Amino acid sequence: MLNRDEDILQAAEAWQKAGHGVALATVVETWGSAPRPAGSNLVINDDGTFLGSVSGGCVEGAVVTEALDVIASGEPKLLEFGVADETAWNVGLSCGGTIRVFVEKVGQS
Amino acid sequence: MKAETLAILNTERAARRPVILVTDISDGTQRLVKAADFGADPLHAELDKQLRMGKSAMVESDGKKLFLNVYAPTARLVIIGAVHISQALAPLARSLDYDVTVVDPRTAFASPERFPDVKLIAEWPDEALPGLNIDHYTAFVAVTHDPKIDDPALLHAFEKNCFYIGALGSRKTHAKRADRLKAQGVSEADFARIKAPIGLNIGAVSPSEIAVSIMAEITAELRIPKTIPAELSKVSNP
Numbered sequence: 001m002l003n004r005d006e007d008i009l010q011a012a013e014a015w016q017k018a019g020h021g022v023a024l025a026t027v028v029e030t031w032g033s034a035p036r037p038a039g040s041n042l043v044i045n046d047d048g049t050f051l052g053s054v055s056g057g058c059v060e061g062a063v064v065t066e067a068l069d070v071i072a073s074g075e076p077k078l079l080e081f082g083v084a085d086e087t088a089w090n091v092g093l094s095c096g097g098t099i100r101v102f103v104e105k106v107g108q109s
Numbered sequence: 110m111k112a113e114t115l116a117i118l119n120t121e122r123a124a125r126r127p128v129i130l131v132t133d134i135s136d137g138t139q140r141l142v143k144a145a146d147f148g149a150d151p152l153h154a155e156l157d158k159q160l161r162m163g164k165s166a167m168v169e170s171d172g173k174k175l176f177l178n179v180y181a182p183t184a185r186l187v188i189i190g191a192v193h194i195s196q197a198l199a200p201l202a203r204s205l206d207y208d209v210t211v212v213d214p215r216t217a218f219a220s221p222e223r224f225p226d227v228k229l230i231a232e233w234p235d236e237a238l239p240g241l242n243i244d245h246y247t248a249f250v251a252v253t254h255d256p257k258i259d260d261p262a263l264l265h266a267f268e269k270n271c272f273y274i275g276a277l278g279s280r281k282t283h284a285k286r287a288d289r290l291k292a293q294g295v296s297e298a299d300f301a302r303i304k305a306p307i308g309l310n311i312g313a314v315s316p317s318e319i320a321v322s323i324m325a326e327i328t329a330e331l332r333i334p335k336t337i338p339a340e341l342s343k344v345s346n347p
Contacts, residue, residue: 009122013115024110028134028176029167039165039178076137102176104137107112 008052012043012106021046022106023067027054027099031082034097043106046071054101055081067103076104114141118180125182125244129156132176134167152177161332182246183208184331187271189234189262190253191218194277197320198250199227205324207248212237214258234262248273248327250307254282260289267299273330275307275323304330 009024016022025042027034035056042052042060044067054063059081070077082098114130118141121128131152132139147156155168155177165178186202188195191213199209210228213219219231230237243249249266250273251259259276266274278286283305290300308322309329 009115010119013112013119016112016115024115026132026176026178028132037165038167038176076134078134102132102134102137104110104132106110106115 008041008043011051015045016107021071023070023103024106025054025063025101025103028102029100032097034099070103070105074105078102122180127160127181130178134174134176185247187249189251192252194252194316194319197317201320201324238265243269245270245272247271250275252277273327274302275304277307
């Protein structure tokens, strides 16, 4: 179950080759009861289409929004979501954990 | 991530070769390290450890926070013999995230009724195994008790360097197996790789308990480091 992300990264490569702006989000740290382990991937293209998950649905919406910024700027971002963070609470990591998500553009020169 | 890095990552994963992506999360610089190149990498101890655990993690190196994302192939379990033990072993292995395949030429044994939801091949090992692309990330278990089926299967497992090779049978059965396989040219080193009697000794009696002992032994083989620290080896060899 933890190693079945292959289709996601293949989709990222296909999107990139088709000329889309693409970002890759990766869970890099977790504390408490995080729904997805470190290493989990979410890929996002410039249409806002995404595949995979970093939280099982809790914060994907916010990550996609940030990813569109990353695609536009080319600068990577480190996001943190947790119950202590009011914004994160609003987007709903209600399981009580905290996660850090690294978002980078695919196709950096 | 460079497009080139993603392409190599996907190629390596499709070929079932383990890689670790090392990312400096302060600026996004990264490198992809193939398992074959771990030895030459400054982080080789951390890379070895994370690959063995199959776990991605953040590490600190020279004051930098580096994320090691482990992309290891899904482990597979090939079971030779659609026997009673296999009926317990297949679902247990699946719950541990193994891709499971059962091979047995005896159609009375290899029936979908006995093995619902399991990839089942009712053919002789010589016919079935080449198509399975068995590799190092495969645990291989021969449990038919029938040399005509188990022996050729074990030869295939040696050739593919499976990380775990186990065979059912008492010490006496295993001694006879040694005679047969060595007569077919199997080396001492290869033969010594067979775990027999199969499974950790936990006093297992029922098929389900034997399945637990086999999966425990496979897990240990997958996760415990091969190199024993010097101080430990001294204790065990006074």
